[in-house]
Amino acid sequence: MSEFAEVLAALRRVRGINPFFALDVGRPDGSWSPGTALLEGPALKNTIDAIAARYRAEEPRVAASLFFLSYTARLLSPLTAANLPVDVRPENLWWRHHPVNGLSVRIDEPRLGPPAAEALEPVVEAIRSVTPVARGLLWGNAMSNIAGALKMVVRARMLTAEEAEERGELLMSAPPFEQAGKFLSFPGEVGFVRRSCCLYYRVAAGGKCGDCPLVK
Template sequence: MSEFAEVLDSLRRVRGINPFFALDVGRPDDTWLPGTALLTGPALKTTIDAIAVRYRAEEPRVAASLFFLSYTARLLSPLTAVHKPIDVRPENLWWRHDPANGLSVRIDEPRLGPPAVQALEPVVAAIQAVTPVARGLLWGNAMSNIAGALKMVVRARMLTAEEARERGEQLMSAPPFEGAGEFVSFPGEVGFVRRSCCLYYRVAAGGKCGDCPLVK
């Protein structure tokens, strides 16, 4: 099987888990921006500002956190399920944001690439360049999405809970996920408590997430 076909087949097999696992492929219409627009130009800051307005977030770092939480959910959910290094570098992505439907992301070419951490690092740097937000918080968002994806993969019976926890703990054995949280045992389930907070509780009508360290 060619790399092209392998990636397409892998994405097809997981897209039915839930909408976050549906990563589309191919060049879209002109309402989408190239992924490189995340790294240069005004699009990233404009989008973070729009999220701040949408959620009535008074602190720019809160909107930046919500952007990266959404961005990584749409990329790391399918990548966690397929367990392959699909190329999600900005140069192989398209994205758009609108107030009604939020953030959408798709890949340009179905191909393998570097590890997801390497692909996400330039976006982390770009967010920090336009918004004062902690690096550990952003990577905590990414790890939270991986843990959530592992939970869904277990429910889809693609992994056992033990296999999923082992995979998550292996990720957290090295930067940037080292110390990002802790997997907790539930029979047949994946539980996770993160060390940082995504700050969603600081938006109007917001609250604390299920893996939030502030939940007592």
């Protein structure tokens, strides 16, 4: 099987789990921006500002966190389920932000690439260049999405809870996910608690997430 066919088959296999696992492929219409627009120019800051306005987030770092939480959910959910290093570097992505529907992301070419953490690193640095926000918080968002994806994969009966936890623990054995959180053992289920907070509770109608370390 060619690399092209392997990636397409893997993405098709997992897209039915829920909408966050549906990663589309191919060049879209003109309403989308190339992924590289996240790394330079005003697009990223404008999007973070729009998120701040939508959620009435007074602190820019809260909106920056919400952006990366959404960005990584749409990329890491399908990659975690497929267990394949699909190329999600900015140069192989398209994205757009709708004031009501939020963030959408798709890949340009179905091909293999570097590990997801390496692909996400330029976006982490771009966010931090426009908004002061802790690296640990951003990578905690990414790991939270990985853990959430593993939970859905178990519910879809594509992995056992033990297999999913093993995959998550392996990811957290190396930077940048070291110390991002810990998995909790529940019969037939994936449990996870993170060590950082995504700050969603600081928006006007926000609350604390199920894996939040602030939940008592």
